[in-house]
Amino acid sequence: MATKQPPPDRWHCPNCGRQFGRRRQQHDCAPALTLEEYFATGPAHEWPVFEAVRDHLARYDDIHVEPLAVGIFFKRKRAFVQLRPMKRWVALCLMLPRRVEDPRITRKVVDTGSSFYHVVNIAGPEQVDETVRGWLDEAYLSDA
Numbered sequence: 001m002a003t004k005q006p007p008p009d010r011w012h013c014p015n016c017g018r019q020f021g022r023r024r025q026q027h028d029c030a031p032a033l034t035l036e037e038y039f040a041t042g043p044a045h046e047w048p049v050f051e052a053v054r055d056h057l058a059r060y061d062d063i064h065v066e067p068l069a070v071g072i073f074f075k076r077k078r079a080f081v082q083l084r085p086m087k088r089w090v091a092l093c094l095m096l097p098r099r100v101e102d103p104r105i106t107r108k109v110v111d112t113g114s115s116f117y118h119v120v121n122i123a124g125p126e127q128v129d130e131t132v133r134g135w136l137d138e139a140y141l142s143d144a
Contacts, residue, residue: 038067042085045123049090050083052125056133057081060140080143081136089121092128094135097142102131115142
């Protein structure tokens with residue numbers, strides 16, 4: 001999934017160049033990395049998980065992939081999916097419009113008022129199964 005021209009409603013920070021759904025979005029002002037820079041130092045198990053998520057979300061043409069030092073953000077209007085590297089897995093963080101009850105949800109679900117923040121630990125690409133792909137779609141669609 002290549003980064004495409006951003007929609008006109010995205011704001012670009014004049015200092016770091018990152019894209020956001022809201023003008024003057026609060027953020028840690030640091031430039032994004034390239035995928036090559038990001039994966040040059042990461043754990044080996046991270047790339048296949050990234051590929052599984054990226055390949056599934058490739059059906060949508062308005063996603064911006066933003067590698068940062070802390071992980072990879074998939075953005076539409078906001079970061080609706082994040083991949084955060086851990087020692088033995090990747091924490092897949094999803095913003096969903098509802099609370100999901102599933103044994104794979106590994107942290108307390110956080111109600112943000114407009115959505116629910118979920119975390120699923122993914123050790124390999126095979127764990128990005130039909131259910132997880134459904135959550136990825138739901139997170140994307142709820143970020144309209």
